[in-house]
Amino acid sequence: MATALISDLTRARRDFFDRGAEPIGLREPILRSWRRCAERGLDAHGEPAIEPLGQSGLRELKERNERLIRLSRPQLEMLAGEAHDVGGLVILSDGAGSVLDALGDADFGAKAANVALKPGVRWAEAATGTNAIGAALLERRGVEVRGAEHFFDSHRILACAAAPIFDPFGGMVGALDLSSAAGGPYPPPLQLVRLGVDRIEHGMFAEGFSGCEIVRLHADRAMLGSPQEGVLVFDSARLVAANRHGLALMGLDWTALGGRSFGDLFDGVAKGGMIRGRSGGSLHIVEPEAAKLHPVRGPERDHAGAPDPVFEPATLADLARAVRLVDGDVPVLIQGETGSGKEMFARAVHARSARGSKPFIAVNCAALPEGLIEAELFGYEHGAFTGARRAGSKGLLREADGGVLFLDEIGDMPVLLQARLLRVVQDRAVTPLGGGRPIPLDIRLICATHRDLDGLVGAEAFRSDLYFRLAQFTFVLPPLRAAADRIATIEAVWDGMARDGRRLGREALETMAAHDWPGNHRELAGVLKAMIALSEAGETLGPDCLPASVRSAAPETPATPPSKLESLARAAMLAAIDDCGGNVAAAARRLGVSRSTLYRRALGRD
Numbered sequence: 001m002a003t004a005l006i007s008d009l010t011r012a013r014r015d016f017f018d019r020g021a022e023p024i025g026l027r028e029p030i031l032r033s034w035r036r037c038a039e040r041g042l043d044a045h046g047e048p049a050i051e052p053l054g055q056s057g058l059r060e061l062k063e064r065n066e067r068l069i070r071l072s073r074p075q076l077e078m079l080a081g082e083a084h085d086v087g088g089l090v091i092l093s094d095g096a097g098s099v100l101d102a103l104g105d106a107d108f109g110a111k112a113a114n115v116a117l118k119p120g121v122r123w124a125e126a127a128t129g130t131n132a133i134g135a136a137l138l139e140r141r142g143v144e145v146r147g148a149e150h151f152f153d154s155h156r157i158l159a160c161a162a163a164p165i166f167d168p169f170g171g172m173v174g175a176l177d178l179s180s181a182a183g184g185p186y187p188p189p190l191q192l193v194r195l196g197v198d199r200i201e202h203g204m205f206a207e208g209f210s211g212c213e214i215v216r217l218h219a220d221r222a223m224l225g226s227p228q229e230g231v232l233v234f235d236s237a238r239l240v241a242a243n244r245h246g247l248a249l250m251g252l253d254w255t256a257l258g259g260r261s262f263g264d265l266f267d268g269v270a271k272g273g274m275i276r277g278r279s280g281g282s283l284h285i286v287e288p289e290a291a292k293l294h295p296v297r298g299p300e301r302d303h304a305g306a307p308d309p310v311f312e313p314a315t316l317a318d319l320a321r322a323v324r325l326v327d328g329d330v331p332v333l334i335q336g337e338t339g340s341g342k343e344m345f346a347r348a349v350h351a352r353s354a355r356g357s358k359p360f361i362a363v364n365c366a367a368l369p370e371g372l373i374e375a376e377l378f379g380y381e382h383g384a385f386t387g388a389r390r391a392g393s394k395g396l397l398r399e400a401d402g403g404v405l406f407l408d409e410i411g412d413m414p415v416l417l418q419a420r421l422l423r424v425v426q427d428r429a430v431t432p433l434g435g436g437r438p439i440p441l442d443i444r445l446i447c448a449t450h451r452d453l454d455g456l457v458g459a460e461a462f463r464s465d466l467y468f469r470l471a472q473f474t475f476v477l478p479p480l481r482a483a484a485d486r487i488a489t490i491e492a493v494w495d496g497m498a499r500d501g502r503r504l505g506r507e508a509l510e511t512m513a514a515h516d517w518p519g520n521h522r523e524l525a526g527v528l529k530a531m532i533a534l535s536e537a538g539e540t541l542g543p544d545c546l547p548a549s550v551r552s553a554a555p556e557t558p559a560t561p562p563s564k565l566e567s568l569a570r571a572a573m574l575a576a577i578d579d580c581g582g583n584v585a586a587a588a589r590r591l592g593v594s595r596s597t598l599y600r601r602a603l604g605r606d
């Protein structure tokens with residue numbers, strides 16, 4: 001059987017690589033991959049062009065993927081034992097195919113390292129040709145690649161099975177791989193890799209879903225609680241995260257995140273009961289459990305000493321989608337009030353994207369001096385205008401080459417420049433001021449604005465053709481006052497900033513939660529920073545440490561949706577009205593507020 005496979009493959013290689021003919025009998029994912037590699041101009045008989053990272057590059061790569069490595073470690077250790085027994089390796093890569101860790105048999109490890117299958121090398125198909133890690137990431141499913149199925153001759157010594165790892169928001173954050181010597185008695189079983197991935201993905205639900213409800217389901221009651229159970233996470237009854245099993249059992253895919261509600265999916269289901277699965281069979285469902293942890297901290301540190309980003313679960317779901325769009329070369333537009341964290345969101349998208357290690361260039365279109373904006377963006381040739389630097393300038397667009405360009409306040413870009421930007425976006429090339437040939441540009445684009453771009457298009461202040469190019473997908477960041485649990489959000493931001501045992505007292509927290517935060521996250525970060533600067537190590541901060549604007553500005557009209565504090569206040573007001581036999585004036589007197597306030601806050605009327 002093995003001999004037949006080898007000879008069939010040898011013939012297929014000869015047909016495809018040497019005679020340019022269609023190979024016969026090659027498995028479909030392998031054939032697709034060979035074709036892609038050939039179209040890219042890779043030479044099967046040559047050597048793959050690899051660029052291994054140096055020590056510091058590898059350290060950075062590992063730091064960026066710290067969470068994935070930490071969550072995967074127990075599975076790697078377990079599979080390393082198996083791999084060792086069959087003379088192979090278990091390998092973890094990030095979502096771009098860069099190898100993060102490899103454990104197992106040392107002899108095979110040395111052979112694998114000879115063909116650069118080792119940490120710090122990227123096994124994306126574009127560089128290393130057909131291979132299990134690269135194919136699994138491209139195909140978004142488990143793939144086996146054995147011996148001569150690899151594109152490059154030199155990789156024929158490998159037999160590999162890999163499957164992608166998805167985070168709870170549908171982001172493809174890595175791949176798990178088992179590799180051993182080709183032609184050996186124990187080809188790496190894809191099933192084992194899949195089990196490892198199930199466990200890693202399941203572990204990702206153990207932290208970070210503050211105030212959410214988690215539903216667990218499976219067709220077999222005995223499987224509830226296992227890594228193969230379906231998991232669905234709801235925030236304010238909206239589906240915000242899931243694992244693949246949960247989606248498959250419900251007949252959904254990742255696009256359901258953010259869009260489907262609990263009522264939609266489980267209409268009339270008794271908690272702890274059974275529902276009808278996609279294929280008609282019954283599913284056991286475990287009562288939704290409230291998750292206990294706080295809003296999730298973003299994956300990377302922010303720019304210029306800013307705190308770690310803290311995202312609401314719903315925003316995290318948007319983040320995962322934005323990463324997939326940017327990776328798929330679809331421009332995204334972020335809208336949101338000033339200070340709501342548009343740039344932080346964009347940086348988080350970049351950090352999680354396949355271009356996380358490439359440049360992130362942020363350009364504030366409103367802050368560039370009018371006369372210089374064109375030169376700053378597009379660059380200029382030597383002597384293009386008076387005052388131009390002798391050597392010319394590359395321009396910000398070209399500095400973002402290979403990475404992500406973030407155009408902030410895009411709504412403030414002068415109309416004339418919009419035409420030039422449109423050309424760049426369409427042609428994927430930039431022509432510097434002062435002439436010269438267009439220079440190809442490889443950028444992913446994220447734009448942001450606090451203005452109503454749609455309205456600007458209507459008023460002809462923004463070109464509609466550019467608008468439709470840039471705003472193919474729009475994400476709206478909620479203002480801070482709309483946080484589902486303001487207290488938890490403020491605490492999470494504080495935790496990321498506080499030093500030397502300083503603590504936020506309950507009363508300070510509640511006063512802050514009652515504030516409207518018109519400046520959103522920026523205002524909050526400023527207030528917290530000032531509180532830290534003005535307090536001592538170990539101190540518990542009370543409301544007197546807050547600036548007067550926060551202390552005195554408890555809102556009269558709650559923003560939507562109300563915070564827990566506002567809900568409590570409303571409940572107390574309704575109870576007072578009830579106690580007074582429905583007499584609003586009497587209840588207002590008892591509470592010491594005006595009648596109109598009571599009408600507005602308790603009954604939602606003007």
Ligand SMILES: Nc1ncnc2c1ncn2[C@@H]1O[C@H](COP(=O)(O)OP(=O)(O)OP(=O)(O)O)[C@@H](O)[C@H]1O
Nearest residue numbers: 306308309310338339340341342343344521522525
């Ligand atoms: N998700 C977040 N978690 C914690 N802090 C945040 C978050 N988003 C923003 N901040 C804080 O607010 C500051 C401003 O954020 P950012 O520049 O991303 O806002 P923006 O929406 O782009 O603002 P503008 O509309 O003015 O450009 C950051 O420097 C940081 O201190």
